[in-house]
């Protein structure tokens with residue numbers, strides 16, 4: 001077997017896990033193929049966050065099974081990620097075309113599993129989770145060249161009642177700070193300029209480490225890495241947004257003024273039943289403190305509509321918090337029933353049509369807010385990390401510290417540098433401007 005192709009569903013953690021699986025396979029001499037058609041092995045790196053994500057995986061698996069039958073081609077099919085963890089060996093009985101099932105904390109064993117399955121001619125399942133995984137150095141094959149994801153922790157201890165993640169990614173484990181700093185230094189040496197730290201709840205980074213290191217302290221360590229120009233992170237749980245982190249965003253020049261702070265709902269009743277452990281006023285208070293310290297901070301959030309028991313008044317409070325906080329952008333979802341989660345048993349499941357209507361209302365309100373906020377940038381001068389030619393061609397593209405895309409004219413030699421751009425116009429998803437100097 002020489003070539004492989006990975007199809008990734010889900011969050012940035014999964015994207016990065018795919019880079020790691022690719023790194024492992026390439027270190028074994030396999031080459032990435034551009035498509036399924038050219039690949040001898042296909043990995044589906046799956047997501048289970050909502051029902052729709054799960055459906056997407058099963059239809060892709062069906063397509064692959066069909067392809068394999070049609071050509072008589074012997075493609076090896078591996079299922080990785082959160083559905084692999086959720087279903088384990090049940091996947092084999094559901095689909096006889098699956099050769100490997102590998103959980104997110106087992107990917108360091110990927111090449112061993114491939115060898116085992118080829119040796120025995122039988123499927124191999126590994127979802128037990130490697131207890132040492134967070135201390136392992138797993139190679140990652142990144143393709144961007146400029147911006148890199150780096151995992152700083154795995155798992156989640158929060159058990160929000162709607163969420164499968166703690167059931168599938170296990171308890172919180174933090175990577176040792178020295179490993180993280182070394183990885184960032186290696187990236188900077190290879191020309192990377194921006195790092196995004198990944199974790200389900202980065203603010204609680206450091207729990208259980210041998211030598212204590214908090215998340216703001218970790219940011220301070222990475223600030224010292226020469227050549228790495230920007231630091232971002234996702235995701236922050238509002239309850240754990242500390243004054244220490246607010247100060248780090250204010251004081252550390254490389255830490256971008258941008259934070260994703262999922263609020264989920266504006267109703268205290270719903271928040272309590274989601275087990276979010278903050279009230280909407282506590283959330284508003286944190287946002288005030290953050291904006292007080294870092295006025296230019298860009299703020300994004302996640303919203304769930306139609307959580308069990310969400311009445312019209314609860315939903316009105318979600319619209320209200322969107323009005324009050326004025327997020328730059330939001331991600332909004334209809335509540336989706338997930339296996340083994342507590343919310344399944346809550347009374348008052350909301351009809352699909354009501355969820356649809358509420359989602360529409362959320363999007364329509366936010367569309368206006370985002371439009372207005374984007375226009376506030378017009379006339380300002382923004383620091384932009386130049387990523388290269390824009391997709392449409394003809395202009396350069398890059399991102400502001402607030403993570404807004406900006407298009408502007410300039411030489412492609414600028415790729416990888418930080419430039420100043422004066423913003424002259426705003427669209428729904430991006431800005432355009434003129435290079436300063």
Ligand code: SAH
Nearest residue numbers: 162163200235262302303333334335336338
């Ligand atoms: N760890 C992150 C995000 C995890 S999942 C955090 O705590 O914020 C990303 C988003 O998916 C969540 O913020 C939530 O808005 C949404 N989500 C999670 N489970 C869901 C479910 N069962 N139905 C609908 N949306 C869900």
Ligand code: SF4
Nearest residue numbers: 156158159160163165
């Ligand atoms: Fe899921 Fe909540 Fe953990 Fe985020 S914090 S991963 S929403 S349980």
Ligand code: F3S
Nearest residue numbers: 010011047048049082
């Ligand atoms: Fe999906 Fe698992 Fe990420 S459920 S969102 S791939 S942690």
